[in-house]
Amino acid sequence: MGDLFARAEVRERSLAYLEGLLSHCERKNSWQVAEWAGEASPYGMQYLLDRARWDAATVQSRLCEYVKEELGSRDAVLVVDETGFLKKGIRSAGVQRQCSGTAGRMENRQVGVFLCYASERGYVLLDRELYLPRQWMEDGPRCRTAGIPEEVQFQTKPMLGKRMLERAFAAGIPCAWVAGDEVYGHDGRLRRWLEGQHQPYVLAVAADQRLWREDLRQHRVDALAMQVPRRAWKRLSAGHGAKGERLYDWTLLPWAEQEGWKHTLLVRRSVEQEPEYAFYFTYAPSEKSTLKTLAAVAGRRWAVESAFQMAKGECGLDHYEVRRWRGWYRHITLSMLALAVLTVLRAREKKTFLPQGSSQRAGNPAFARFRAARGLARPGASAALV
Numbered sequence: 001m002g003d004l005f006a007r008a009e010v011r012e013r014s015l016a017y018l019e020g021l022l023s024h025c026e027r028k029n030s031w032q033v034a035e036w037a038g039e040a041s042p043y044g045m046q047y048l049l050d051r052a053r054w055d056a057a058t059v060q061s062r063l064c065e066y067v068k069e070e071l072g073s074r075d076a077v078l079v080v081d082e083t084g085f086l087k088k089g090i091r092s093a094g095v096q097r098q099c100s101g102t103a104g105r106m107e108n109r110q111v112g113v114f115l116c117y118a119s120e121r122g123y124v125l126l127d128r129e130l131y132l133p134r135q136w137m138e139d140g141p142r143c144r145t146a147g148i149p150e151e152v153q154f155q156t157k158p159m160l161g162k163r164m165l166e167r168a169f170a171a172g173i174p175c176a177w178v179a180g181d182e183v184y185g186h187d188g189r190l191r192r193w194l195e196g197q198h199q200p201y202v203l204a205v206a207a208d209q210r211l212w213r214e215d216l217r218q219h220r221v222d223a224l225a226m227q228v229p230r231r232a233w234k235r236l237s238a239g240h241g242a243k244g245e246r247l248y249d250w251t252l253l254p255w256a257e258q259e260g261w262k263h264t265l266l267v268r269r270s271v272e273q274e275p276e277y278a279f280y281f282t283y284a285p286s287e288k289s290t291l292k293t294l295a296a297v298a299g300r301r302w303a304v305e306s307a308f309q310m311a312k313g314e315c316g317l318d319h320y321e322v323r324r325w326r327g328w329y330r331h332i333t334l335s336m337l338a339l340a341v342l343t344v345l346r347a348r349e350k351k352t353f354l355p356q357g358s359s360q361r362a363g364n365p366a367f368a369r370f371r372a373a374r375g376l377a378r379p380g381a382s383a384a385l386v
Contacts, residue, residue, distance in 0.1 A: 115161070
């Protein structure tokens, strides 16, 4: 990506910042990354995130090319989801008391909407948008103080998800499915747009979501699930979790079909004595609208949680201390790039080098070889390049 940074100083400092995100710094903000790189102050790193001339959107496009080449799969799932970044004060772009996700608490935070790419070789964060609440967009002076461009307009989270999906499709990112939680499944415009693209999806919906049936009446999806006979449920795995296979009971209720494409209601029931239910609207070709296939796709939505955990724990996704709109996009984009590097290195390790039982912690053998190959085996070595 060096050609995306016109000035040599900015190019080398961006490399040092990326290496800091890949390092084992406890906190990966400008101060600690600068210290890790051997710089006397954080001002160079802060300049990189705020005033230096480079375009985070162009870097994100190059990231898409990298992921497509290294991890691309026709069976992959694009997952739209959001995560929160706890913040103090009122000046950080988009910050206010708000929820993140369907079960989040009300806290002072920024919320980012992300597009995760989940393939059999690994999970990465492919794209990002900062959610700006309507209250922010109606306060012009506050937006200008936070550096939010005038052309930026209020957009709901599903609208931001649609923008990122449009970019992924335009970039030719191979995928078989789109998945998302209730925030995105509830949005009829997003579902209809995906249907217009003939893009299969499995999108979660709330229990009170209503569905037209043959009797020309609307029924709540939870009420429909209660009417399913016992023999219609099938126990299937939703994928492997930390405690083994995630087993649930599943059932499928077809409700519309047109030109070889099916709309169905997928229902998941936990196996406890007092079960919990989850509901999904699905859209796919008839041959793919099988219970086993749709349940597997619904299970792969959890890939985004793994990607968030890795990005925050290993790549400093939430360690930033910037307030302005541009700084947020720049730090988040470089953190996403760091996650992609680790994911690709891990995929190569599994394919060629990693012995049975070896540690797979990000940055252990793979990143050590990466740094050694570049002559950067010790912290601070990159400072000589700046």
